Amino acid sequence: MAAVAIVNQKGGVGKTTVALGLASAAWSRRRPSLVIDLDPQGNATTGLGVWDPAAGADEALAADRPGAVAELSVLSGWPDGDGNPPRVVPATDALTARESQLLADPIGAQDRLRIALSGAGEPLVIIDCPPSLGLLTVNGLFAADRVLVVTEPGAWASDGVGRILAAIERISARRPQALSVAGVVVNRLGRTRDARYWYEQLRSDHGELVLPPVRLRTALAEAAARSAPIHSLAPRSGAAEAAEDLDRIYDLVVGPE
Amino acid sequence: MAAVAIVNQKGGVGKTTVALGLASAAWSRRRPSLVIDLDPQGNATTGLGVWDPAAGADEALAADRPGAVAELSVLSGWPDGDGNPPRVVPATDALTARESQLLADPIGAQDRLRIALSGAGEPLVIIDCPPSLGLLTVNGLFAADRVLVVTEPGAWASDGVGRILAAIERISARRPQALSVAGVVVNRLGRTRDARYWYEQLRSDHGELVLPPVRLRTALAEAAARSAPIHSLAPRSGAAEAAEDLDRIYDLVVGPE
Numbered sequence A, B: 001m002a003a004v005a006i007v008n009q010k011g012g013v014g015k016t017t018v019a020l021g022l023a024s025a026a027w028s029r030r031r032p033s034l035v036i037d038l039d040p041q042g043n044a045t046t047g048l049g050v051w052d053p054a055a056g057a058d059e060a061l062a063a064d065r066p067g068a069v070a071e072l073s074v075l076s077g078w079p080d081g082d083g084n085p086p087r088v089v090p091a092t093d094a095l096t097a098r099e100s101q102l103l104a105d106p107i108g109a110q111d112r113l114r115i116a117l118s119g120a121g122e123p124l125v126i127i128d129c130p131p132s133l134g135l136l137t138v139n140g141l142f143a144a145d146r147v148l149v150v151t152e153p154g155a156w157a158s159d160g161v162g163r164i165l166a167a168i169e170r171i172s173a174r175r176p177q178a179l180s181v182a183g184v185v186v187n188r189l190g191r192t193r194d195a196r197y198w199y200e201q202l203r204s205d206h207g208e209l210v211l212p213p214v215r216l217r218t219a220l221a222e223a224a225a226r227s228a229p230i231h232s233l234a235p236r237s238g239a240a241e242a243a244e245d246l247d248r249i250y251d252l253v254v255g256p257e
């Protein structure tokens, strides 16, 4: 099983968009996947076409026992085609209060998701995290085997990349197996001089870690609004290019097959 | 004293940009203001030209006594001109851990900032909040007398407006004086059909609450990168229009004079 956490405490950089883009790449290759939505906003949940779920990530964290994820995952609303629509462990409002409850547990607060995840059958797990470095994101980082930092070409987003990489380092040191950084994806790359400047800045700051960019494309916002996989919009202009950007990230982060 | 909290748990919608835009509007009118940065990312702090502050919002929350804000505020790095550059209570990394420490205090966790703020001399206080509904944002909402919700024209940002308004309602009911909602600002309004659609959607959902929009303008990202007030870039194309958008919000939220 490959499990990738998508993180950045900076808000709005495209974590959920990239998480669903990877799920869409898997869907287009008919590979089964499981998305875990750790963000109380639930954008990955609605982006996968699941509305008002009864239970999900909150219960998985509360359970503190192996197999809870498998029991709580549901089929997404993405088209079946002749393949495997992703499954999802949805976010519910209750998740907002979970973080403070976990804090009160001196024995096991960080590894609840890792425990709940054991026994899940999908070969690919994608964990979408909220814009913070609290216990929800920390649970994602203890459960994953690799982490993808998503950022955008701008001053404040660039400032934050060093901080999230430092937090990843601290967590990796505390785990039995190290947490590998799959890379830094610069998302929403437009054609402005500013965007070019910040993209080059990130490449000079983080070198090899910087993966090929995901360009700014309205098709991605449209896919979000329609709760559809970006690959299903592909014949339309912009969608095919967006799908290609995400296929490239999928190959580098998950592996070609 | 007018104190406005800038909120939305959705990340990247432009909370900090609008917060600094209001401070810039005050600066251009030579009116003194104080910005309180409750976001551990510290984008309002660096946007105001303050780098590596020794102390700030974390200490103000820890102090739990009146006058702490006045003692901890520092002058921003914005140009002096012949007016009043804003003062700021900066964010430091320590703020990340403060939220969980406040949780452990059964007596006073939500109103620390309100207490610390009493005695501050500026006629206008602008509180920038992180993308979450935890105790940092809650402290901002207990300290302010009015709240401005910033959102952007998109599916997921629109989803979240109802939720933040509900949280504001719950807090308002627990305060001696009600917390007034100054409005909902749709920020980053571009010229695409999608943007138009979501802007109309928000107006039909929230009616009178929706204020005139702040348009998508690269000048605002430039001001952030230069740690400069948008009004100081104003002769340049785009900056004057951005400054006007923010002047309009200032008049509606703070009052003309």
Ligand SMILES: Nc1ncnc2c1ncn2[C@@H]1O[C@H](COP(=O)(O)OP(=O)(O)OP(=O)(O)O)[C@@H](O)[C@H]1O
Pocket: A010, A011, A012, A013, A014, A015, A016, A017, A018, A039, A043, A129, A130, A131, A187, A188, A189, A214, A215, A216, A217, A218, A219, A220, A221, A222, A224, B009, B010, B011, B012, B131, B154, B155, B156, B157
């Ligand atoms: N490459 C892109 N091109 C165009 N629009 C994009 C792109 N990536 C993201 N978006 C849009 O930008 C907005 C923010 O993206 P998204 O919600 O995925 O970010 P996030 O990091 O998950 O936010 P949060 O911090 O709130 O979780 C969304 O409306 C999304 O549709």
Ligand SMILES: Nc1ncnc2c1ncn2[C@@H]1O[C@H](COP(=O)(O)OP(=O)(O)OP(=O)(O)O)[C@@H](O)[C@H]1O
Pocket: A009, A010, A011, A012, A131, A154, A155, A156, A157, B010, B011, B012, B013, B014, B015, B016, B017, B018, B039, B043, B129, B130, B131, B187, B188, B189, B214, B215, B216, B217, B218, B219, B220, B221, B222, B224
């Ligand atoms: N109206 C606008 N036009 C162009 N760029 C904008 C506009 N508003 C914000 N931006 C840019 O968009 C990015 C996100 O804005 P900002 O950081 O202010 O959002 P935020 O809600 O404070 O984010 P967070 O949730 O991380 O605190 C920044 O790079 C900012 O410069």
Ligand SMILES: [Mg+2]
Pocket: A015, A016, A017, A039, A043, A129, A130
């Ligand atoms: Mg998200």
Ligand SMILES: [Mg+2]
Pocket: B015, B016, B017, B039, B043, B129, B130
């Ligand atoms: Mg901000």
